[in-house]
Amino acid sequence: MPPKTYSTPEAAKLICVSVITAHRWLAAGKIRPFGIELADGRKLWRWNDRDIAEGRKLKALQKHGPSR
Helix, strand or coil: CCCCCECHHHHHHHHCCCHHHHHHHHHHCCCCCEEEECCCCCEEEEECHHHHHHHHHHHHHCCCCCCC
16 A cells, blocks of 8 residues: 655645745755656645654744744
């Protein structure tokens, strides 16, 4: 049985961050789940349990409040 994977919105919910934050992490290269190249050049990200754990670590390192 293949391991369970999650979409970016599902992963964001499990990490307790917004989808926008998850997309920012992807764009910044802070986390790299498995990506599937689509025919039109976009990438479909699939997160596994290890990626979710990494996301939770990233969230714990975030400082709250506006950046200066």
